[in-house]
């Protein structure tokens with residue numbers, strides 16, 4: 001097939017030198033230290049994918065006392081569940097699993113079917129609301145600020161990300177401490193610092209979410225093309241990051 005490739009996306013080779021990564025790592029720790037100095041209770045929502053592993057590594061190695069949690073939607077890959085346990089063992093930390101309410105899930109399934117998110121945008125939003133947004137809101141209850149691993153380069157919906165945002169939905173400040181990192185810097189950081197890497201990254205998944213809504217991508221696709229692949233790029237958010 002001319003002009004296209006069937007090759008799966010692959011983890012980029014380390015193309016950034018160690019001194020550059022050292023500078024970015026130091027800057028990241030400074031950003032996190034400033035957040036912790038300003039806010040009493042800071043929490044980090046991690047998916048265990050590459051960007052979030054950068055942030056976890058910085059939080060833990062700099063001993064910043066930021067609570068780390070993950071949204072266990074009930075539809076994750078087994079590899080993600082195992083990655084959470086592996087990360088806890090590697091760093092000697094607890095990662096809180098936040099799960100949806102069983103009654104909310106049952107109501108969704110009754111109305112739309114267990115995989116009803118394939119059938120309409122409305123059902124997809126309803127599923128993400130029950131399995132992600134409500135648990136996120138619960139996980140952030142009582143916090144002053146929260147962190148994400150989002151980056152501008154990840155998607156057309158994220159090109160204007162700032163370090164600091166006001167999360168009006170939850171009435172608190174939200175930080176994206178690696179918003180201005182490149183793909184190459186993320187992968188170089190992970191490789192240079194020997195951070196645990198989610199095994200699905202080696203199988204063509206640059207971005208990892210729930211199992212039924214995430215697929216491997218080709219090398220010439222956008223890095224979030226495998227998330228809700230049946231939708232347009234502009235609709236590839238799940239309600240966690242509404243501005």
Ligand code: SF4
Pocket residue numbers: 073075117124125127128129131132209210211212213238
């Ligand atoms: S990503 Fe898919 S399975 Fe996961 S909560 Fe959203 S619609 Fe449901």
